[in-house]
Amino acid sequence: MPVELIFLIVGLLMISFLALGLYIHSILLLSGIIGIVLLESPGYVTGFLQSDPFIRVASYSLTTIPLFVLMAQFIVRSGIIEDLFTIIYNISKGRKGILGILTVFSGGMLGAVSGSSNASAAAMGQVAVPQLIKRGYSEGIAGATAAAAGSLSSVIPPSIVLILWGVATETPIGQLFIASLIPGIIIMVVISVSMLIFLKRADKHVSSEDIKPFEKESVPVKRASLAIILIGLIAVSVFYGIYAGIFTPTEAGAVGAMVSFITALLLRRVNISFIVRSFSETVKLTAMILLIMIGAQIFGRFVSLSLLPREIINLLSGLIEYPVLILIILCLIYFVLFMFIEGAAVILMTAPIVLPLINTMQVDTVWFGVIVGILCTIGLLTPPVGLSIYSVSGVTGIKSEKIFQYALPYSIIIAVVVCGLLILFPQLVTWLPERM
Amino acid sequence: GNNNNDEEASGAQTNNNEANNSEASAEGTNNGEEINLRLTTGLSPSDANTAAFTHPWMEMVEERTDGQVTFDAFFSQELVPMGEEIPALNDGTVDVAAPILPTYEPARYPLSDVVLLPLESSDAQISAMAFAELIKSEEELQDGQTFTEMEYGTHGMKALPVQPVPEYTIGVIDHEFSDVESLQNLQLRTSGRAHEILVDQLGSSSVSMPFSEEFEAMSRGAIEGTVRAISDYEPYGFDEMITNALEGVSLGHFPFVWLMSEERWNELPADVQEVMEDAAYELAESTTKLEAMEAAYENAEEQGIEFTDVADMEPEAQEHIEQAVLNTWEIWIEAKEEEGLPGKEAAILWRDLIIEQGGTVHESIMELE
Amino acid sequence: MSKRYDSMYELLEKVKYAGMLLSGISIFIMMTYTCLDVLLRNLFNFGSLNTYEFSQNYFMPMAVFPALAYAYGRGIMPRIELLISRVRNSIQKTTAVVIYTVECLLFTLLAVYGFNYFTQSIIDSIAFSAGGANYPIWPVLVFLPISFLLIALESLFLLIKNIKNPETSFTVKNQEKLKEEKGMEAI
Ligand code: NA
Ligand code: NA
Numbered sequence: 004m005p006v007e008l009i010f011l012i013v014g015l016l017m018i019s020f021l022a023l024g025l026y027i028h029s030i031l032l033l034s035g036i037i038g039i040v041l042l043e044s045p046g047y048v049t050g051f052l053q054s055d056p057f058i059r060v061a062s063y064s065l066t067t068i069p070l071f072v073l074m075a076q077f078i079v080r081s082g083i084i085e086d087l088f089t090i091i092y093n094i095s096k097g098r099k100g101i102l103g104i105l106t107v108f109s110g111g112m113l114g115a116v117s118g119s120s121n122a123s124a125a126a127m128g129q130v131a132v133p134q135l136i137k138r139g140y141s142e143g144i145a146g147a148t149a150a151a152a153g154s155l156s157s158v159i160p161p162s163i164v165l166i167l168w169g170v171a172t173e174t175p176i177g178q179l180f181i182a183s184l185i186p187g188i189i190i191m192v193v194i195s196v197s198m199l200i201f202l203k204r205a206d207k208h209v210s211s212e213d214i215k216p217f218e219k220e221s222v223p224v225k226r227a228s229l230a231i232i233l234i235g236l237i238a239v240s241v242f243y244g245i246y247a248g249i250f251t252p253t254e255a256g257a258v259g260a261m262v263s264f265i266t267a268l269l270l271r272r273v274n275i276s277f278i279v280r281s282f283s284e285t286v287k288l289t290a291m292i293l294l295i296m297i298g299a300q301i302f303g304r305f306v307s308l309s310l311l312p313r314e315i316i317n318l319l320s321g322l323i324e325y326p327v328l329i330l331i332i333l334c335l336i337y338f339v340l341f342m343f344i345e346g347a348a349v350i351l352m353t354a355p356i357v358l359p360l361i362n363t364m365q366v367d368t369v370w371f372g373v374i375v376g377i378l379c380t381i382g383l384l385t386p387p388v389g390l391s392i393y394s395v396s397g398v399t400g401i402k403s404e405k406i407f408q409y410a411l412p413y414s415i416i417i418a419v420v421v422c423g424l425l426i427l428f429p430q431l432v433t434w435l436p437e438r439m
Numbered sequence: 440g441n442n443n444n445d446e447e448a449s450g451a452q453t454n455n456n457e458a459n460n461s462e463a464s465a466e467g468t469n470n471g472e473e474i475n476l477r478l479t480t481g482l483s484p485s486d487a488n489t490a491a492f493t494h495p496w497m498e499m500v501e502e503r504t505d506g507q508v509t510f511d512a513f514f515s516q517e518l519v520p521m522g523e524e525i526p527a528l529n530d531g532t533v534d535v536a537a538p539i540l541p542t543y544e545p546a547r548y549p550l551s552d553v554v555l556l557p558l559e560s561s562d563a564q565i566s567a568m569a570f571a572e573l574i575k576s577e578e579e580l581q582d583g584q585t586f587t588e589m590e591y592g593t594h595g596m597k598a599l600p601v602q603p604v605p606e607y608t609i610g611v612i613d614h615e616f617s618d619v620e621s622l623q624n625l626q627l628r629t630s631g632r633a634h635e636i637l638v639d640q641l642g643s644s645s646v647s648m649p650f651s652e653e654f655e656a657m658s659r660g661a662i663e664g665t666v667r668a669i670s671d672y673e674p675y676g677f678d679e680m681i682t683n684a685l686e687g688v689s690l691g692h693f694p695f696v697w698l699m700s701e702e703r704w705n706e707l708p709a710d711v712q713e714v715m716e717d718a719a720y721e722l723a724e725s726t727t728k729l730e731a732m733e734a735a736y737e738n739a740e741e742q743g744i745e746f747t748d749v750a751d752m753e754p755e756a757q758e759h760i761e762q763a764v765l766n767t768w769e770i771w772i773e774a775k776e777e778e779g780l781p782g783k784e785a786a787i788l789w790r791d792l793i794i795e796q797g798g799t800v801h802e803s804i805m806e807l808e
Numbered sequence: 809m810s811k812r813y814d815s816m817y818e819l820l821e822k823v824k825y826a827g828m829l830l831s832g833i834s835i836f837i838m839m840t841y842t843c844l845d846v847l848l849r850n851l852f853n854f855g856s857l858n859t860y861e862f863s864q865n866y867f868m869p870m871a872v873f874p875a876l877a878y879a880y881g882r883g884i885m886p887r888i889e890l891l892i893s894r895v896r897n898s899i900q901k902t903t904a905v906v907i908y909t910v911e912c913l914l915f916t917l918l919a920v921y922g923f924n925y926f927t928q929s930i931i932d933s934i935a936f937s938a939g940g941a942n943y944p945i946w947p948v949l950v951f952l953p954i955s956f957l958l959i960a961l962e963s964l965f966l967l968i969k970n971i972k973n974p975e976t977s978f979t980v981k982n983q984e985k986l987k988e989e990k991g992m993e994a995i
Contacts, residue, residue: 024891050530064652118655171485283832289879307513647861
C-alpha cells in the first residue's frame with residue numbers, strides 16, 4: 004500500500020475518532036498502531052508498545068511537570084494568590100483587563116525559570132484561572148490566557164525546545180536563548196492585546212445589568228503585605244537560585260515546591276487534607292499529560308516510520324528559488340505537525356531533513372530555531388493534541404473545548420503576527436545575539 | 440510499502456540459503472535482490488560521530504554494492520530510544536544500530552568502558568585503531584570468550600568498531616590549573632564510571648546530568664566544568680563558556696559500537712557482509728576525527744580557551760594526577776573482578792593495544808600485570 | 809447498578825486511591841531528594857546524589873504509573889465532545905459503548921505488552937547505573953502492567969454501566985458525587 008494512501012486512511016480514521024469523542028490518548032494510540040500495522044505488519048508494533056510507555060515516562064526533564072504542579076498546589080492552597088489578585092483588583096479599580104495582563108506577565112516570569120510549557124501552563128491554570136473567573140472572565144478566556152501565558156516557557160529562556168533544536172542542528176544554544184528574548188516579549192504583548200480584544204467582544208454579549216460594578220474587596224493589610232512578601236520570597240529564591248548557579252532550571256521545580264511547602268507550613272495551612280488534595284491534583288495532571296504523551300509517542304513512531312515528512316520536505320527543495328515561499332510552507336508543516344505530535348518528537352524527527360534545506364537557502368539556523376520554538380509553543384494550544392490546554396482543563400475542570408475556542412484564535416494570531424513579523428524583520432531575532 | 444516486500448524477500452532468501460547450506464554458515468550467494476536496511480542511532484545527524492562514521496559507512500556500503508543495499512537512517516532516537524537497541528534489533532524494528540553508546544548501559548556491556556580509562560597520551564586515530572583491534576581481538580578474556588563475544592556476542596549481536604570520541608580532558612570555567620589544590624573541590628560533569636572514579640580520585644566531585652542540563656548548569660555555574668573532548672565544545676555551545684582546559688594527558692575515549700543481530704547478519708549475502716566489515720574497519724583509519732580535533736583546538740584558541748599542559752604544572756600536581764590515574768585503573772579493575780568479570784585482562788589488553796598503536800600510559804600503569 | 813457491581817467498584821476505588829497516594833509520596837520524595845542534593849552540593853561541595861538517574865528511572869515512573877488508573881477514573885482524560893454532544897442520546901450511548909470497548913481492548917493490550925516488558929527486564933537483568941552501582945528497573949516496571957490493567961478494568965466497569973443504564977456516563981460515579989467525595993480524599 005502506498006504511504007500516501009495509508010496516511011489518508013489514518014487521517015480519516017483520526018477525524019472520525021475525534022468526531023466520535025474518543026479519548027485523545029486512544030486516538031493517538033489507535034491511529035499510530037493502525038498506521039504501523041498498515042506500513043509494516045502486526046508484529047512490528049510489539050517493540051514500540053512494549054518499551055515506549057516506560058521510556059516516555061522515565062525522563063528527567065519531565066520531572067518539572069509534577070514538581071511545578073505540586074508547587075502551584077502548595078501556593079494556591081496556602082491562600083496567598085487569592086490575596087495577591089485581590090490587591091491588584093483593588094488597585095486597578097476593577098478593570099479586569101489588568102488582571103489578565105498580570106497573568107500573561109507572570110507567565111513570562113515563570114518562563115524565565117521553567118523550561119517546560121506543560122508544567123507552566125498547569126501552574127498558571129491552578130493559580131490564575133479561578134481568580135480571573137471570579138473577577139468576571141469567561142471560563143474560555145481565562146483558561147486560554149493562562150495556557151498561552153504558560154506556553155511562554157518554551158520561548159523565554161531557558162527552553163527545553165530550544166536546547167533540543169540547538170543540539171539537533173549544532174546551533175549555539177546560548178545564541179538561541181538570547182535570540183528568543185525579543186520574540187518572547189512580542190508574544191507577551193500579542194497575547195495581552197488579543198486578550199483585551201476577546202474580553203471586549205465577550206462583554207458586548209453581556210447586558211450591562213449583568214456586569215458587576217466594581218466594589219473594593221477587603222483584605223486585611225497585614226495579610227496583604229504577608230502575601231506580597233511570601234510570593235516575592237518564593238519568586239526571588241527560585242530566580243536567584245537559577246541565576247546564581249545554585250541549581251538548574253530542572254531542579255528549580257523541586258526547590259520551588261519545597262519553598263512553597265515551607266511557606267504553607269509557616270502559614271499553618273498544612274494538614275492531612277492539604278497534603279492529600281495536593282497529591283491528588285498533582286498526580287491526576289501528571290498522569291493525564293504523560294498518558295497523552297505515550298499515545299503521541301506511538302503516533303510519532305508511525306509518522307517517522309512512514310518517512311513522509313522527509314519526502315515532503317525533500318519535495319520542497321524543488322522550490323529553492325522561492326525561499327520565502329519555502330519558509331512559509333515549512334511554518335505550515337511545523338504548525339500541522341505540532342498540532343498532532345508532541346514538540347520534542349517533531350524537532351528530532353524533522354531537524355535532520357530541514358537542516359540541509361535551511362543551509363542551502365543560507366537561512367540563519369538561530370533565526371529558524373526561534374521560529375520553530377514559537378510554532379512548538381503554539382502547538383501546545385491547538386487541538387487535537389494541545390497539552391497546555393489539557394493541563395489547564397485538567398487543573399480547573401473547565402471543558403477543553405471551551406478553552407480551545409479562545410486558544411485556537413490565540414495560536415493563529417501568534418503564528419500569523421509573530422512569525423510574520425520575524426520573517427519580515429529577521430533583525431528582531433538576530434539583533435541581540437549579534438551584539439553579545 | 441516497499442520495505443515490507445524487501446523484508447519478506449530477504450526473509451525468503453534466508454530460508455533458501457539455510458536449506459541449501461545445511462552447514463552452520465548461512466552466508467549465501469548473492470542473488471542480487473535489493474536489501475533495504477533500517478539503521479538507528481541515538482546520535483544526531485550532525486553529530487561529529489555521525490559525520491565520521493554513520494554517513495560515510497552507509498555511503499560506502501551503498502556504493503560498493505552498486506545500490507543493492509540501501510538504508511533508511513533514523514537519528515536522534517527517532518525510532519528506537521537509546522538503550523533499547525538490542526530488543527529493537529532482535530524484534531526487527533531496525534536492522535542496524537550504528538552506533539550505540541555502550542558505556543551508558545554498563546549492566547549490558549560491563550567491559551566496554553575500559554576505553555574510558557585515562558591514558559598519558561593518545562588521539563582519535565590511536566584510539567580508533569586500538570578499538571578496532573579490540574573488537575576483532577582473538578584473545579580469550581574468560582571462559583574461552585573474547586572481548587567481543589563477552590560484550591556483544593552474549594546478546595546474540597554481531598559487532599563492528601566505530602571510532603571512539605577523541606581524547607577527553609577536563610575543561611573548567613574561570614579556574615586555572617597549577618597545583619594539587621587546583622584539581623580539587625571542583626564540580627565536574629562526567630558521563631561514565633571510569634571518569635567518576637578519576638574525578639573522585641583527583642579530589643573533586645562528579646555530577647551526572649543529561650546534555651540538555653549540562654549547558655544550563657554550566658552557564659549558571661551550577662557545575663564548574665566538564666570531562667569531555669575539546670571537539671564536543673562547539674556543538675554543545677561550551678566553547679563560549681569554558682575558559683581553561685588541561686592538555687598533556689588523555690582522559691580516555693568514549694567508545695561507540697556498530698551492532699546487528701547475528702540472525703539478521705547471517706541472512707546477508709557473504710559479499711555484502713564483507714563490504715560492511717571492510718567499510719567499518721577502513722573507517723577506523725579515517726582522519727575525520729583527527730581533523731575535527733585540530734579544528735576544535737583552533738576554535739578553542741579563537742574563543743580564548745587557555746590550555747595548561749600537565750607538564751607545566753607543579754611536580755606535586757603531576758604526581759597527584761598520575762596517582763589518580765593509577766587508582767582509577769585499580770579501582771575499575773577491582774570493581775569488575777568483584778562482578779566476576781575479567782577486569783584485569785580487559786584493562787591490560789586495552790593498554791597493550793593503545794601502546795601498539797602509538798599511545799602511551801603512565802609508568803605505573805605499565806607495571807600492571 | 810447492582811450491589812455486586814458497586815461493591816466490586818468500591819474495591820477498585822480503594823486500589824486506585826492507594827496508587828494515587830503512592831505516586832504523590834513519590835513526587836514528594838523526589839522533591840525532597842532533589843533539594844537535598846542541591847543543599848549538599850552547595851553547602852558541603854558534596855558529590856552528586858545521582859538525582860538525575862534516580863529521578864529518571866525510579867521517581868518519575870513511580871509518580872506516573874501507580875496513579876494512572878486513579879486519574880483515569882476521575883474522568884480527567886480529554887476528549888472532544890463538541891460534535892457528539894449534539895446528537896441523539898441513543899447514538900451518544902452507542903458511542904460510549906464503542907469508546908469503552910476500544911479503551912478496554914487498548915489497555916488490555918498495553919497491559920500484556922507491559923507485562924512482557926517487565927518479565928523481559930528481569931530475564932535480561934536490565935538496570936541503570938548510578939555512582940558505579942547498578943540498580944534494577946523491574947521494581948518500578950511492576951506498576952506498568954498493573955496500571956494499564958486497572959484502566960482496562962475501569963473501562964470495563966464503564967462499559968457495563970453504559971450498557972445497563974439508560975443514560976450515557978463517562979465516570980462510574982457521577983461528577984456531582986465525585987465533587988462531594990473530594991472530602992473523602994482527606995481520609
Ligand atoms: Na523558559
Ligand atoms: Na496541538
